[in-house]
Every structure is written in C-alpha cells, then in structure tokens.
Amino acid sequence: MKNVGMKADSYRTAVATGILYAPAHCIELLRTGNTEKGDALKTARIAGILAAKRTDELIPLCHPLPIYRADVEYELHEQHVEIIATVETIAPTGVEMEALTAVSLAGLTLYDMLKPHCEPEDLCLDQCKLQLKKGGKSHFTRTLKQTLSASIPLLQEKNLIQQGKIQVNYQVIADSPEQLLALIEQQKNHYPLILTVGGTGLGPKDLTVETIQPLLQREIPGLMEASRSFGQRRTPYAALSRGIAGYIDTSLVITLPGSRQGAKESLIAILPALVHLFDVQKNIPHVGGYQ
Template identity: 40%
Template sequence: MIDVSPKFNTLRYAMAKGTLIAKAETIHRVIDRTVPKGDVLEVARAAGINAAKRCSDWMVFCHNLPLDWIDLKFEFEEDRIKVFAEAKAIWKTGVEMEALAAVAGALLNMYDMLKPLDEELAISDVKLVKKKGGKSSFRDGFAEPLRAAVLVISDSTFAGQREDKSGKIIQQFLEKQEVSVAVYEVLPDEKEQIRERLIQLADREKIDLLFTTGGTGLGPRDVTPEATREVIHKEIPGIAEALRKHGKERTPYAMLSREVSGLRGNCLIVNLPGSSKGAQESMEALFPGLLHAFPMMRGFGH
C-alpha cells in the first residue's frame, strides 16, 4: 500500500456512473416493480452502498477509509438504466474507488435479478465522472515564482558544531513548489539579530515567504517566536494551529512547540520546528494551502 500517513485530511468527493443495457420490456418491469426476485432498484441501491463500504475488503491496495456519505440514483432510457453513485469522506485519500465500487455493485445485482428475464443484458461504461479534494484542489498558480528565504536558527549550527538538516529539508521541499529560494542563512539564537534579519528580508529584500527553523522550543535560548512577534504586523494563528494539530497527531511533543506566523507588509513569516522530522511534517501540513495567502493578500479573497 501507499503510505498516506504524511497527508492531512480534506473533504473528498467522487461521482461515478455505469449503464445496464436491457430490452424495453425489462426496463418497464423494473419501473413497475414486477420483477419476480423483488424491487430491483432498492436492492441495487443497498448493494451499491454495501459495496462502497466494503471496498477495501476486496480491492488489494485500497485504503480502509471512513465513508461519511454514499448515495445512488437511477435514470431510465428506452433501452438502458444509468446508475450514478456519489461518495464523500473527510480523509487522506480519495473516494473514487468507493464510488466506482458502488456503481459496479449496483449493476451486478441488477444483472443478477434481471438475467432470467432478458438474455441481452449488458453492463457498460462504468467510469469516474468527477472527483474533488486532496492537495490538487487547493493549488494556486503564480505568474512568477514566489521568492522565499530560509533562516536556520541554531547556536551550534552557526558555530559549525552541527550540520543543518531542517533548513535543507525546507529548501528541497520548496523547490517542488512554485517557490524560488533566494536566501538560505544560518543565525545564532540571538533575539535582536533574528529580529533585524527578519525586517531586512521583509522590507528591503522583498521576500514573499520567510521560513525560520529552530528556536521554537522551551530552551533558555529559544527566542525565535519572541523575535517574530516583534516584527509581524498581523498574526495568523491558524498557521501555527495547523502545525501543532498535524504534529500532535504524530507525537505528543508537538504541544510543547511555540511557533508563530504572521505578515510583515507583503511578507509571510512562518516559524517551523528545528528538528528535521518536525520541519518535514510541518511543510507537508502547510502546502499547498499556505500559498493561498498570497491571492488573499492581493485582494482576490477566497
């Protein structure tokens, strides 16, 4: 199976459809509910719902996910019945297979109930109609790449006693986004020095997106949040809340972090943890939704 543990939950939606081809007489018997085996539509609806709920039981690489909603609808034409299934879940993976399984389950049960009456039955055109949710639904495009800065805040790294890992992880992650890393620096845990560099990058060097990594814990020299608060003009609590929520689902130590995020002019400043694992998980939690801050800042709203 694909490891989806780094992903975060979003509302997932999918619609699938399929067709049962039959004689006109057979279609009328379904509508009139005169099929000997029973009410074809009600059985098909129940079978489709059950197939969706048990999708992962027989589909080898399909993740077991908590379905929030599944429903089926039927449309009639002279020689066919069209089956539509819709599914929703708030989860890490999509519900395409559940919607397709619902359609397939409904069609197979319809076929089974009608085969004594019609030797020309056929199932066709089972396919996905549309899907929503996941990271692909939350991507913003930019005419030019955003300019980013990565500041590693660490006394030991600044002194050359420790190799930086978290800053490089952030840098590598940004290279896969519509972001150009213009600045990468290492600073000591000195509040005034951090503060002054944040101001320079935001005001003079016109950096769009500024990440700090390190100095957000409870150590005696952890002062990155304090320096950031003195610099930003508008705090964005939701960013830090998202980081801590995502982190808390993976380690209880996330509740001890003190990251701060906010705007200074047109520069978005985000504190990240200093550990390499924390930095990686934080970037996965933030993107691509974080980039939507920029169209909002430019007056385009949500």
C-alpha cells in the same frame, strides 16, 4: 500499499457512473419494482452502498477509509439505466475506487435481478467511469502559479523539502535574538515569505517566538493551528511547538520547528493555504476561495 501517513486530510468527493443496457420490458420492471426477486433498484442501491463501505476488502491495495456518505441513484431510459454513485469522506486519500465499486456492484445486482426476464445477450453492463473527484492535491493545489521568493533563516543547519515554485535563500545564524531581529529587518519587504527554522520549543535558547511576535502586525493563527493539529496525529510532542505566523509589513513570517521532521510536517499541513494566499494576493485566477 502506498504510504499516505504524511498526507493531509481533506474533504473528498467522487462521483462515478455506469450504464446497464436492457430490453424495454426490463426497464419497466425496474420502474415498477416487480422483478421475480423483488424491487431491483432498492436492492441494488443497498448493494452499492455496502460495496463502497467495503472497497478496501475487495481491492487489495485500497486503504480503509471512513465513509461519510455513500449513495446510489438512477436515471431510467427506454433501453438502459444509468447508475450514479456518490461517495464522500474526510481522509488523506480519495474515494474514486469506492464510487466505482459502488457503481459496479449496483450494476451487477440489477443484472442478477433482471436475468430471469430476458436472454443473457440482452443485458450489458458498460461505461463504468469516474465523472468527478474533489479534494486532495487535485483540488487544493500545492503549486504556485507564479514563482515566489522566500528567505529561510536557519537557527541550525537543516535541509527542508522545497515544494511549489519557490526560490529559496537560506541563511544560517546563531541562536541569537539580535541576529534574528537584524535579519528580519533587513529582509522584510524584500521577500514575500520568510520562514524561520528552530527556536519554537521550550528550551532556554528557544526565543524565536518571543523575538518575532511583537513585530507581527497581522497574525494568522490558523496556519500554526493547522500545523500543530497535523503534527499531533503523528507525534504527541507537536503540542509543545509554539510556532506563530503573520505579517511584518508586506512579508509573511512563519516560525517552523527546528527538527527536520517537524518542519516538514508543518509545511505539508500549511502548503495549500500558503499557495492559495499568495495566488490571491497576486490576483491570479484560482479555483475556490474568495473569487
């Protein structure tokens, strides 16, 4: 199975459809609920919902997911019925396969309940396909529409993963509040984004927060709240990070943990929000948000 442990949860929706072709008299049996085996539409709806909830047991490499909504609806036509499945979750991966599985099992159930009423060649399950998916990286983009310049003062040598269209200027400095203040003063207004790495813990030399917080003119507490929440599900030590974020003049300053994994997890957690923020600031057309 693919490792999704480092992907952020988001609200995800998938809609899939399929078509069952059947003679007109069979469509009428669906409409009235009078097949030999009972009400086929209601039975198939339950089958589809159960299938969505158990997709990980049916398809070997699918992840088990909490299913917050699963529903099956129909549109009856003269010689076919369209099956529509909608599945929703909050998870690190999508529910496309759950929606497709729901359509497939609902269609097979209808097929089974109609086959006593016609010849086998009169029934055909067709066009099972995904119509819509929302959530995750396809909806909450992780790539800027235009290149952004960023400065990263490192309190110790670390390699960060670059994501999106970001031109990065790295600088390594000592654990010195004076040097950090001087660098922030020099670089503010020249870089839209300044990331500090290190100094957010509880050690005697961890003074990044105390150094930068008095300079912040507009704090954005939600960024580091998201970072700590993401990290807390992976290590209990994330609760000890004191990172902060906010604007100093026109530069967004974010303080990341000094550990490579901590910095990586923080960026994963806040990257969609950062991309959205900078796209909005530059008045670039975007999907969702304050449009």
